[in-house]
Amino acid sequence: MNILIIGGGGVVGQKLAAQLAAKGSLRGAPISRMVLADVVDPAPVNAPFTVQTTRCDIADAASVAQVVTKDTDVIYLLAAIVSAHAEEDFDAGMQINLFGTYNVLERCRSLGTKPVVVFTSSIAVYGGEAQNPLGDHTYPNPQTSYGGQKAIGEILINDYSRKGFVDGRAFRLPTISVRPGKPNRAASSFMSSILREPLNGQEAVCPVDGDFLHYYLSPRKCAENLVKGAELDAIAIGENRAMQMPGKVWSIDQVIAAMTAVVGPEPAKLIRWEAQPEVQAIVSGWRWDIHADKAEALGLEADASFEDNIRYYLEDDKPAA
Known part of the structure; x- marks a missing residue:
């Protein structure tokens, strides 16, 4: 093969x-x-x-x-x-x-x-x-x-x-999160950076409101x-x-809460909320009420929780201190 x-x-x-x-x-x-x-x-x-x-x-x-x-x-x-x-x-x-x-x-x-x-x-x-x-x-x-x-x-x-x-x-x-590495030019890049950078002890900017829903x-x-x-x-x-492909819907507030549940409150304090109209113009057209019935029936799976997404990043990708 x-x-x-x-x-x-x-x-x-x-x-x-x-x-x-x-x-x-x-x-x-x-x-x-x-x-x-x-x-x-x-x-x-x-x-x-x-x-x-x-x-x-x-x-x-x-x-x-x-x-x-x-x-x-x-x-x-x-x-x-x-x-x-x-x-x-x-x-x-x-x-x-x-x-x-x-x-x-x-x-x-x-x-x-x-x-x-x-x-x-x-x-x-x-x-x-x-x-x-x-x-x-x-x-x-x-x-x-x-x-x-x-x-x-x-x-x-x-x-x-x-x-x-x-x-x-x-x-x-x-949207694949939490992605390792550096931010890229994807409009969705902030959906990893608002978690990855704080987990690495760095500040990050969130360009949307906390109730913004997305499929992860x-x-x-x-x-x-x-x-x-x-x-x-x-x-x-x-x-x-x-x-x-299967995923699950969470709000920005929920993914930040998942990070806090896994590692405590300090990383979330590094997130700065700052509207970015150019990003909002793209992501506002995205949809999140999405179902993956066929793939799930064929054995593909979503994450059980966003806490798992955080844990996977810590286990697989977080840079060594």
Whole structure:
């Protein structure tokens, strides 16, 4: 079993690689090789099988052809530019999020090997006039360029699977928190930074009110679900290859209370409340009444509590003192 993770240098890609390394097999076969590809050199991962790291720009079809080869059995397509970046730079969003996805799928079609392709979509596909509750069969009505590009990616996954070019599955990810590392250009970045930075003894800014509701999943659970997602049988998935990955809804006040319940009151004192209209303009169009009935029936899971999200960060990612 040869696995390629495109976006293997990112938070989710690294978590996924570690999960696969620990598991040692996928789809009933031992893993013989895993390739981590990204626009910058991914960090290596220790594993009982061969792990290679390389650079890949999915906006460049020739670069994609270098990493998607005839012996690639499973492709995780995680690479993308994030929401605020895609909104600011429409051309970059189209080249990477849309045409990058197309380049990967076209490479698979040209090889004729029908690999499993696991595509990470987003809850940003929901919005506008779509009626609550939202879920697997909600008609996408995204209100951002990023959401639109991800919705098109879902349609491509469906059609390339229908034609037999790939065995695709697309998962609409909740907001992943608490993410390690530094803030990125995602509009949702503050949903990690208001927890991560205080847990690390640093100040953070919250740009929305405490009653702001959102749909969350921890990085650890996301990686676990992506492993399970690759192993799903195509017949069980059905004709619609896109589905919502499970998450849970919490308010900003609730996630801060969860942090306080785990580590005490001091970190929350480092949060500064400061409205940011440019962030609010994006996140106000996001929806949170979301249900993941199909994925849950197929064995994917949400976190039991947001306290777990905090504990996972402390166990997996908090920098050493």
